Amino acid sequence: MYEERASLLPGAVVWTNTPSGTGDGRVLPDGCMDLLWHEGRLLIAGPDTRAYVTEGASGTWAGVRFHPGTAPALLGVPAHELRDRRVDLADLRPVADVRRLTARVNAAATPQAGLEDIALRWAGESGPPDPLPAGIVAALNAGRPVAATADELGLSPRQLHRRSLAAFGYGPKTLARILRLHRALTLARTGVPYADTATRTGYADQAHLAREVRDLTGLSLSRLLAGHG
Structure with a gap:
């Protein structure tokens, strides 16, 4: 089951998804990037040029979907470097920082609340958006x-x-x-x-x-x- 709500971060959406059954899912390209949580791991979903097929991924997923064009400034990585990719956050940020962030999300009331807190902190650190x-x-x-x-x-x-x-x-x-x-x-x-x-x-x-x-x-x-x- 998929659920979403508007984030406290302007333009962003906070979502959670628990796939039912074992069939493949399909994420349509939308110009956005997401900060993801899955089974205790933090990942980044880059911008897709075609539908991304999840191939029966199980368990609960949570995420913050950033408004198109805003995530690169928060991550310090140009979007084209992550095009059509799902990468561990530790590939983009220092491992010690990612461990701390992961622990914060895992300790939050819900993963999506922890992810939103990270997104808000990143936005505060990066200054006004372009x-x-x-x-x-x-x-x-x-x-x-x-x-x-x-x-x-x-x-x-x-x-x-x-x-x-x-x-x-x-x-x-x-x-x-x-x-x-x-x-x-x-x-x-x-x-x-x-x-x-x-x-x-x-x-x-x-x-x-x-x-x-x-x-x-x-x-x-x-x-x-x-x-x-």
């Missing part, structure tokens, strides 16, 4: 082309690409595809016909929407909405 990633997300999520997004933010296309790699793990074109996927899924889940969903979210047609969903998630739109994988 507003540029939020501006990139807002422009692309509004459907603006990449070139127009760069102009709006006062960047060259090359600068936008470089800043996007560091903040999100991939370039603005990939981020735009991922954000558009989620806009489409939000509409389709409310019962909007697939053809109308495609038109309203900027796809050329329903076939284009179908290709993009399968490419980014590994499933057809109907199977995805039915909860398979």
Whole structure:
């Protein structure tokens, strides 16, 4: 069972998941990175370019999902170095620090509460967030082309690409595809016909929407909405 709530850290989400059964799970790409806890270990989930299949991972998972573009500043690691990866936090931070943080999470009332406390401490130590990633997300999520997004933010296309790699793990074109996927899924889940969903979210047609969903998630739109994988 999956549950989530808004975090005290602006833009972040605190979640917990206890998979039922032994089937594979599927985490869709969303431009985010997560601080994870699983069976007493702390990990970082990097940004995904395709759906991440959990392959029947058992036990309870907890996490803090950071708002797109914000985690690299907290971790001190560019997002593209963690693209499509799950790594131990000890690979990114001193082992002694990670032992201390792990003990704090394991001693907390719940793992998610301990993770949120770490996230809030990291945010306090790193200072005010860079507003540029939020501006990139807002422009692309509004459907603006990449070139127009760069102009709006006062960047060259090359600068936008470089800043996007560091903040999100991939370039603005990939981020735009991922954000558009989620806009489409939000509409389709409310019962909007697939053809109308495609038109309203900027796809050329329903076939284009179908290709993009399968490419980014590994499933057809109907199977995805039915909860398979």
